[in-house]
Amino acid sequence: MIVASLRARVTSWYVGLLTISLLVFGACIYFGVQRYLEASLQRSLATEARSIANTFVDQFETKGNTWLEQELSESYPQSGNAQVVRVSRLGLGDQYQVLYPSADANDGMSEKLTLPPAVDLQAPEFRRESGSDAVPLVVYAFPYKSVSGARYLIEVAASHAPIAQLLRNLLLLLFILTPLIVFAAGIGGYVMMNQPLKPVVSLTLKAERIGVAELGERLPVIPTGDELERLSHSLNRMITRLEDALDHNRRFSADVSHELRTPLTILRGELEHVIQLPDLNAEVVDSVGSALEEIERLAKIVESLLAISRLDSGGAGIEHHPFDLAALSRMTADQMQLLASEKQVSLTCKSMGTVQAIGDETRIKQVLVNLLDNAIKYTRTNGHVIVSVEAQENNALLTVTDDGVGIPAESLPHVFERFYRAEKARSRSEGFGLGLSLVEAVCRAHGGKASIESTEGLGTSITVRLPRADTPWMAVGDGRPNPPSPDSLYIHQ
Amino acid sequence: MRILLVEDEPKVAGFVERGLVAERYAVDVSGDGREAWELAEAYPYDLIILDLMLPGLDGSDILQRIRKKNTCVPVLVLTARDAVDDKVRLFEMGADDYLTKPFAFAELLVRSKALLRRGPVNRSSTLRVGDLELDRLTQQVKRKGRRIELTTKEYQLLEYLMQNPGRVLSRNMIIEHVWDQSFDGFTNIVDVYVRHLRGKVDDDHEFKMIRTVRGTGYMIRSESES
Numbered sequence: 001m002i003v004a005s006l007r008a009r010v011t012s013w014y015v016g017l018l019t020i021s022l023l024v025f026g027a028c029i030y031f032g033v034q035r036y037l038e039a040s041l042q043r044s045l046a047t048e049a050r051s052i053a054n055t056f057v058d059q060f061e062t063k064g065n066t067w068l069e070q071e072l073s074e075s076y077p078q079s080g081n082a083q084v085v086r087v088s089r090l091g092l093g094d095q096y097q098v099l100y101p102s103a104d105a106n107d108g109m110s111e112k113l114t115l116p117p118a119v120d121l122q123a124p125e126f127r128r129e130s131g132s133d134a135v136p137l138v139v140y141a142f143p144y145k146s147v148s149g150a151r152y153l154i155e156v157a158a159s160h161a162p163i164a165q166l167l168r169n170l171l172l173l174l175f176i177l178t179p180l181i182v183f184a185a186g187i188g189g190y191v192m193m194n195q196p197l198k199p200v201v202s203l204t205l206k207a208e209r210i211g212v213a214e215l216g217e218r219l220p221v222i223p224t225g226d227e228l229e230r231l232s233h234s235l236n237r238m239i240t241r242l243e244d245a246l247d248h249n250r251r252f253s254a255d256v257s258h259e260l261r262t263p264l265t266i267l268r269g270e271l272e273h274v275i276q277l278p279d280l281n282a283e284v285v286d287s288v289g290s291a292l293e294e295i296e297r298l299a300k301i302v303e304s305l306l307a308i309s310r311l312d313s314g315g316a317g318i319e320h321h322p323f324d325l326a327a328l329s330r331m332t333a334d335q336m337q338l339l340a341s342e343k344q345v346s347l348t349c350k351s352m353g354t355v356q357a358i359g360d361e362t363r364i365k366q367v368l369v370n371l372l373d374n375a376i377k378y379t380r381t382n383g384h385v386i387v388s389v390e391a392q393e394n395n396a397l398l399t400v401t402d403d404g405v406g407i408p409a410e411s412l413p414h415v416f417e418r419f420y421r422a423e424k425a426r427s428r429s430e431g432f433g434l435g436l437s438l439v440e441a442v443c444r445a446h447g448g449k450a451s452i453e454s455t456e457g458l459g460t461s462i463t464v465r466l467p468r469a470d471t472p473w474m475a476v477g478d479g480r481p482n483p484p485s486p487d488s489l490y491i492h493q
Numbered sequence: 494m495r496i497l498l499v500e501d502e503p504k505v506a507g508f509v510e511r512g513l514v515a516e517r518y519a520v521d522v523s524g525d526g527r528e529a530w531e532l533a534e535a536y537p538y539d540l541i542i543l544d545l546m547l548p549g550l551d552g553s554d555i556l557q558r559i560r561k562k563n564t565c566v567p568v569l570v571l572t573a574r575d576a577v578d579d580k581v582r583l584f585e586m587g588a589d590d591y592l593t594k595p596f597a598f599a600e601l602l603v604r605s606k607a608l609l610r611r612g613p614v615n616r617s618s619t620l621r622v623g624d625l626e627l628d629r630l631t632q633q634v635k636r637k638g639r640r641i642e643l644t645t646k647e648y649q650l651l652e653y654l655m656q657n658p659g660r661v662l663s664r665n666m667i668i669e670h671v672w673d674q675s676f677d678g679f680t681n682i683v684d685v686y687v688r689h690l691r692g693k694v695d696d697d698h699e700f701k702m703i704r705t706v707r708g709t710g711y712m713i714r715s716e717s718e719s
Binding site: 291338363 | 573646674686
């Protein structure tokens with residue numbers, strides 16, 4: 001269904017966008033936090049190193065080694081402290097002397113610098129190394145020249161583990177939260193889309209119900225004040241225009257047929273006069289006769305068009321009386337027997353007993369004649385035409401089946417259209433392309449339906465569905481005020 | 494026999510008048526409603542052929558006035574609209590018959606004659622056209638005394654033709670008389686039956702009595718009439 005897919009499409013679009021923005025957002029947070037933590041760690045290490053150099057190393061030269069060790073171990077206890085300190089005095093070449101070791105090998109301290117002091121370091125630098133127990137350490141090495149000119153290297157280190165731990169936790173949090181948020185937003189959005197789309201669903205259903213016959217109806221206007229209200233308004237305007245166009249179309253064909261009658265009358269009268277004149281040569285008689293035949297054909301087309309448009313507009317005065325459809329089909333088949341045997345086609349009627357239908361018997365007979373005539377025309381020599389009538393629930397079904405030339409599949413949807421002719425099967429010489437339109441119009445005017453099935457080369461079957469007499473429909477049908485008159489039954493005059 | 498033809502379309506009036514005059518009727522033509530009503534009031538016509546849509550006074554008004562005066566002159570209505578309600582109203586107003594345009598002149602003539610005769614066409618028990626004889630009581634048909642076996646429909650068709658010897662009957666008229674209006678679609682049922690009838694009536698004889706008038710219909714005539 002269209003609405004469902006629209007809903008899914010919108011939801012998946014915005015879930016996708018949400019996912020991407022959440023990922024970007026998470027990445028920004030992660031890398032931002034990482035940078036900030038590392039920078040602040042480095043800053044504090046550098047500060048420590050400088051203060052050690054200024055406060056302790058300068059005085060070391062006057063106060064001695066023991067003092068330094070004492071002071072440093074007081075300020076930076078070797079266990080339980082986050083920071084590890086090592087101070088070395090550098091000699092010539094690559095000689096050095098560690099004045100304050102980061103830790104003793106045996107005192108159980110957790111962290112300890114493992115690399116020897118970099119003796120040729122000119123500027124302060126950060127480096128990483130794994131300490132004892134493979135703890136990653138961030139080390140700040142600070143070369144320092146005292147007032148006396150002696151060179152020292154002060155190294156302050158701190159474990160990187162807390163930062164790594166924090167980042168790991170952050171990452172975990174992001175990985176859990178992002179899908180959760182996306183999932184919840186997706187479900188919520190899908191459910192919420194239901195509300196604004198509900199009117200669209202009802203619009204669709206209603207619009208489907210409004211067929212050509214019920215164009216008088218209008219769609220419900222959704223008073224939301226938004227696009228949907230405008231949509232229902234413009235759809236209604238469109239239906240109005242459609243109704244007008246159809247009305248115009250019906251009136252037009254009625255008017256045209258009507259206006260054609262007087263000139264046709266004159267043409268016919270004049271030509272009939274000519275053909276009666278004495279001493280005409282055969283050629284003239286032939287031409288005038290041919291013209292008269294065409295006038296007759298034209299007159300029939302005009303009549304049929306008028307009849308169809310009147311049936312379509314409901315002004316045909318269809319009577320609604322119960323009659324025996326089975327008996328009617330037997331009688332009609334009987335009357336058409338000669339036409340069939342003329343073409344050596346067998347015409348059989350398979351309708352026993354009575355099937356009471358409601359309608360205008362004369363018009364239904366016209367339908368029967370039309371259907372049988374068609375079937376006989378398009379059936380080959382030694383073919384079969386079968387007419388059958390049966391009752392089915394609320395309907396009386398009339399079916400005319402032949403094993404004739406059939407109708408190509410691509411033509412089937414059009415056979416009830418006016419002037420439509422399947423090119424192969426129906427040549428110009430036979431019929432006007434209006435017979436089946438008339439059949440269909442009569443059925444529709446009865447509240448019934450005509451349907452066709454056909455296989456090219458195998459035959460055709462046309463079914464006419466009429467309301468049955470013993471249904472509640474009868475009450476409606478009998479209530480209609482139709483003056484009984486023999487000529488109200490006629491379509492052609 | 495004097496006929497009043499009320500028709501405002503001059504060309505239609507022209508050929509109808511010509512045809513009726515050729516049949517030796519006296520014809521007055523009027524194209525205006527008011528004038529037509531005055532004529533109808535002034536002269537005792539034997540038949541009025543009345544078009545419905547007229548300037549001056551509408552055809553249906555004229556019809557009502559004629560009937561109000563209680564004249565029993567037969568009125569044949571010509572109409573270009575054949576809406577069912579219209580026809581019902583026409584009969585209620587007192588029309589005796591009607592024709593929808595475009596009509597065949599032959600049909601107008603046959604209907605006019607029927608109205609002029611007042612009452613059923615030739616009801617004598619035996620119809621005779623040349624050497625062809627149809628007995629309505631026994632429903633037997635003989636040509637030159639030789640019996641011809643016909644089906645019911647063939648009999649009805651022949652009877653209708655023989656009621657109007659020498660006159661062209663259109664397919665429309667034949668369908669209306671012998672079958673019913675349902676067959677007046679696109680079927681060629683009349684042609685098929687006429688062919689069969691010919692086979693039985695004409696095949697063994699040199700003179701062919703049933704004649705096709707192309708574009709118009711069929712007629713039956715005797716050797717002396719041809």
